[in-house]
Amino acid sequence: MADVAATAGVSLSTASLAFSGNKPVSAATRERVLSAAAQLGYTGPNPLARNLRQGRSGVVGIAVGPLSTAFRDPAALPMLDAVSQVLEREGLGLLLMGEGDEHAALPLDAVIYDICGRETWDAYADLAARDVPVVVVEGPSWPGSTFIDIEHHAGATALARHLHDLGHRRVATVTLAPSHPQREREAGLREVFPDAAVVGACESDLTAAQELVGPWLDHGPGATAVVCQSDVQAAGVVLEARRRGLDVPGDLSVAGFDGVATPWLDLELTTVVQPLAEKGRAVARAVLDRISGTDTADVLLPVELRVGGSTGPARS
Amino acid sequence: MADVAATAGVSLSTASLAFSGNKPVSAATRERVLSAAAQLGYTGPNPLARNLRQGRSGVVGIAVGPLSTAFRDPAALPMLDAVSQVLEREGLGLLLMGEGDEHAALPLDAVIYDICGRETWDAYADLAARDVPVVVVEGPSWPGSTFIDIEHHAGATALARHLHDLGHRRVATVTLAPSHPQREREAGLREVFPDAAVVGACESDLTAAQELVGPWLDHGPGATAVVCQSDVQAAGVVLEARRRGLDVPGDLSVAGFDGVATPWLDLELTTVVQPLAEKGRAVARAVLDRISGTDTADVLLPVELRVGGSTGPARS
DNA sequence: GGTTAGCATCGAAACGATTCGATCGAATCG
DNA sequence: CGATTCGATCGAATCGTTTCGATGCTAACC
Numbered sequence: 001m002a003d004v005a006a007t008a009g010v011s012l013s014t015a016s017l018a019f020s021g022n023k024p025v026s027a028a029t030r031e032r033v034l035s036a037a038a039q040l041g042y043t044g045p046n047p048l049a050r051n052l053r054q055g056r057s058g059v060v061g062i063a064v065g066p067l068s069t070a071f072r073d074p075a076a077l078p079m080l081d082a083v084s085q086v087l088e089r090e091g092l093g094l095l096l097m098g099e100g101d102e103h104a105a106l107p108l109d110a111v112i113y114d115i116c117g118r119e120t121w122d123a124y125a126d127l128a129a130r131d132v133p134v135v136v137v138e139g140p141s142w143p144g145s146t147f148i149d150i151e152h153h154a155g156a157t158a159l160a161r162h163l164h165d166l167g168h169r170r171v172a173t174v175t176l177a178p179s180h181p182q183r184e185r186e187a188g189l190r191e192v193f194p195d196a197a198v199v200g201a202c203e204s205d206l207t208a209a210q211e212l213v214g215p216w217l218d219h220g221p222g223a224t225a226v227v228c229q230s231d232v233q234a235a236g237v238v239l240e241a242r243r244r245g246l247d248v249p250g251d252l253s254v255a256g257f258d259g260v261a262t263p264w265l266d267l268e269l270t271t272v273v274q275p276l277a278e279k280g281r282a283v284a285r286a287v288l289d290r291i292s293g294t295d296t297a298d299v300l301l302p303v304e305l306r307v308g309g310s311t312g313p314a315r316s
Numbered sequence: 317m318a319d320v321a322a323t324a325g326v327s328l329s330t331a332s333l334a335f336s337g338n339k340p341v342s343a344a345t346r347e348r349v350l351s352a353a354a355q356l357g358y359t360g361p362n363p364l365a366r367n368l369r370q371g372r373s374g375v376v377g378i379a380v381g382p383l384s385t386a387f388r389d390p391a392a393l394p395m396l397d398a399v400s401q402v403l404e405r406e407g408l409g410l411l412l413m414g415e416g417d418e419h420a421a422l423p424l425d426a427v428i429y430d431i432c433g434r435e436t437w438d439a440y441a442d443l444a445a446r447d448v449p450v451v452v453v454e455g456p457s458w459p460g461s462t463f464i465d466i467e468h469h470a471g472a473t474a475l476a477r478h479l480h481d482l483g484h485r486r487v488a489t490v491t492l493a494p495s496h497p498q499r500e501r502e503a504g505l506r507e508v509f510p511d512a513a514v515v516g517a518c519e520s521d522l523t524a525a526q527e528l529v530g531p532w533l534d535h536g537p538g539a540t541a542v543v544c545q546s547d548v549q550a551a552g553v554v555l556e557a558r559r560r561g562l563d564v565p566g567d568l569s570v571a572g573f574d575g576v577a578t579p580w581l582d583l584e585l586t587t588v589v590q591p592l593a594e595k596g597r598a599v600a601r602a603v604l605d606r607i608s609g610t611d612t613a614d615v616l617l618p619v620e621l622r623v624g625g626s627t628g629p630a631r632s
Numbered sequence: 633g634g635t636t637a638g639c640a641t642c643g644a645a646a647c648g649a650t651t652c653g654a655t656c657g658a659a660t661c662g
Numbered sequence: 663c664g665a666t667t668c669g670a671t672c673g674a675a676t677c678g679t680t681t682c683g684a685t686g687c688t689a690a691c692c
Contacts, residue, residue, distance in 0.1 A: 001648070001649065002648085002649095010671075010672085011671065011672045011673075012649085012672085012673090013650080013651080013671075013672060013673075013674090014670080014671055014672070016649065016650060016651085017650090017651095017670090017671085019649095020649095020650075022650080022651085023651090023669095023670085023671095024669060024670065025670070025671085026669085026670060026671090029670080029671085041445075043442070043445045043446045044420075044446075045648080045649060045650090046647085046648050046649065047373075047421055047422060047423035047649095048364075048367045048368045048371065048372075048373060048423045048647080048648075048649090049368055049647070049648035049649035049650085049677090050421075050648080050649060050650075051364050051367065051368070051423060051649095051677095052364045052365055052367070052368040052647085052648080052649075052650095052677050052678070052679085053648080053649055053650045053651080053676080053677055054649090054650070054677085055364065055677075056364075057363075057364060057367075057373070057422075057423070058421065058422050059375060059409075059411060059422065061409070066397065067393060067396050067397040067400055068393045068394060068396075068397040071387045071393055071396075072390070072393065074388070077383060077384045077387055077388065078384060080383050080384075080387075081382065081383040081384040084383055084412060084414070088414055088416075088418050088419075089418075091418060091419075091421060091422075093375075093377070093411045093412070093413070093419050093422050094411065094412045095375060095409045095410065095411045095412075096400060096409070096410045096411075096412065097409070098400070098404055100404075102404050102405075102407060103404075103407075103409050104360075105363055105366075105374065105407060106363060106373075106374050106375065106407075106409050107363035107364045107367060107373070126359070129357075129359045130359045130360075206579045206580060207577075207579045210579070235580065239580060261523075263522045263523045263526070264522060264551065264555060264580045264581070265580070317678070317679070318678085326641075326642085327641065327642045327643075328642085328643090328678095328679085329641075329642060329643075329644090329680080329681080330640080330641055330642070332679065332680060332681085333640090333641085333680090333681095335679095336679095336680075338680080338681085339640085339641095339681090340639065340640065341640070341641085342639085342640060342641090345640080345641085361678075361679060361680090362677085362678050362679065364677080364678080364679090365647090365677070365678035365679035365680085366678080366679055366680075367647095367679090368647050368648070368649085368677085368678080368679075368680095369646080369647055369678080369679050369680045369681080370647085370679090370680070370681095371647075
């Protein structure tokens with residue numbers, strides 16, 4: 001850049017201002033600097049140097065766990081998309097992180113933790129020590145981080161009431177690994193069905209749900225409704241039940257969570273719809289606030305019961 | 317770090333060596349430096365400064381287009397996962413990029429271009445001017461970039477032969493937007509069926525495929541087999557055909573591409589299996605080579621025909 | 633005992649910008 | 663016409679490391 005400045009006949013500082021536009025530079029001077037740059041093949045300020053000087057990298061990490069499982073559930077995408085869009089508008093990039101701390105040496109301005117189901121994270125101590133802002137999505141409560149959450153409890157209770165209204169009295173539930181959302185939702189469910197049976201826990205994955213629920217169905221379920229923790233799980237239960245000749249919702253009502261589209265199912269699932277895009281935007285806003293030093297408040301987003309065709313009156 | 321060095325009674329350079337381990341430092345000295353750091357609450361070298369000095373950021377960009385569509389097709393994940401794993405092992409992070417050049421100000425050591433279906437990219441000129449290595453996946457051929465590709469042509473031809481062997485003579489195809497893979501595959505198909513009809517183009521999305529193929533099915537297809545460009549598209553065709561009472565493969569044979577799992581379909585698709593994880597690894601290796609300045613060769617990965625239950629003898 | 637190796641350590645020069653405070657002119661105002 | 667203001671420009675300090683070449687010191691060798 002010094003060469004560019006010299007060629008343009010201005011000082012180094014003026015050249016810098018011409019590129020960054022941080023302070024007023026006369027149009028003529030800017031023009032001169034830019035053409036000198038073009039002539040010398042200078043492609044603009046080195047991002048690394050700019051980063052060092054400014055103390056920020058423009059990169060935000062997002063911990064989502066193993067990628068192949070993280071994005072298998074379609075519920076992950078709208079949120080990721082929203083986060084990315086808001087950050088992009090501010091010139092920030094989104095860096096995918098695994099679960100480990102292999103990225104400790106990378107310069108991150110903030111980190112989003114979105115591995116539902118994992119309650120511990122070795123890398124958190126490092127981040128905290130280095131004063132990297134952390135935004136946690138539906139996650140464990142770590143000191144110093146900002147939390148974005150949804151109304152797990154209320155949603156689960158609303159869904160349970162719906163089933164109770166339909167006459168269901170014996171209800172089973174497919175769970176996720178023990179985690180903050182799981183605990184909240186289970187508590188919500190038990191407000192209405194204190195004795196709900198637990199089929200077992202599995203990831204939010206179609207095949208996993210099928211494998212989990214198959215034996216339970218064979219064994220004679222003893223429940224008229226199954227409450228799942230994601231629409232993908234619910235779809236697995238529907239498919240597996242049908243494979244055994246059961247009618248949904250005639251013989252068995254099935255409910256999901258999330259409110260994502262399942263176009264390959266000829267049935268709209270009864271589910272608890274969460275505002276995925278809005279959640280992503282809330283996360284991104286929290287990140288921006290934390291980076292800029294603004295105070296942040298935790299966010300709790302509302303959910304909404306959507307009644308579809310997968311639940312019906314309890315078989316008497 | 318200067319304070320740490322002073323506290324430990326060593327020079328700044330020695331302290332640096334103690335942290336980076338780039339040159340021999342006596343165990344005693346290292347220990348002294350580390351404990352001084354712990355005592356002063358120093359959390360290790362500032363990544364931004366290290367980056368400036370070393371001229372690299374440790375971040376690799378990957379352009380995949382809008383995230384919500386990029387990962388909707390399950391074929392994208394195994395590759396992304398493989399890329400990420402290999403890069404992570406080298407301490408490199410993966411940054412998601414949209415299609416624009418909003419990330420021009422970010423310090424990227426290399427960029428992977430994986431937006432099949434887009435043939436132009438404004439940001440490429442910038443990257444080339446800044447000598448950022450670019451690795452292109454199944455994409456347009458830009459000067460200076462390294463290419464990772466699969467055998468589109470051979471795969472399509474093998475699939476076409478399979479259909480021909482089954483007695484099919486009138487074949488239709490659902491395409492992607494005009495692009496390198498699309499052109500190659502169509503050429504491969506036409507080696508066997510020069511007159512194959514084109515139903516239309518759509519993204520690799522279940523609903524999109526259904527909407528595209530619906531009217532065509534209603535209209536009386538005049539083909540006994542449909543060749544799709546992804547398994548997701550093929551699944552859409554299967555579902556839509558069945559909705560019209562057509563039997564697959566009895567009335568209509570349907571073939572896909574990619575070889576991903578479709579657990580919600582009670583049918584294994586006949587498809588061309590591409591080595592997704594190996595493709596990802598090849599991409600990552602190319603990135604590492606380009607970053608380290610090693611010469612790279614373009615890669616062409618083999619594909620394999622997998623015959624499933626979605627294709628059968630042509631209805632006579 | 634003198635030379636040579638070799639290891640640990642150190643000083644100083646980059647890396648390439650941004651930014652603060654000061655300076656210099658020209659325009660505005662009374 | 664002199665004082666004030668404001669915008670444009672400049673100098674110099676700074677961001678926090680890594681790394682190159684040099685230096686000192688010990689140990690091994692003949």
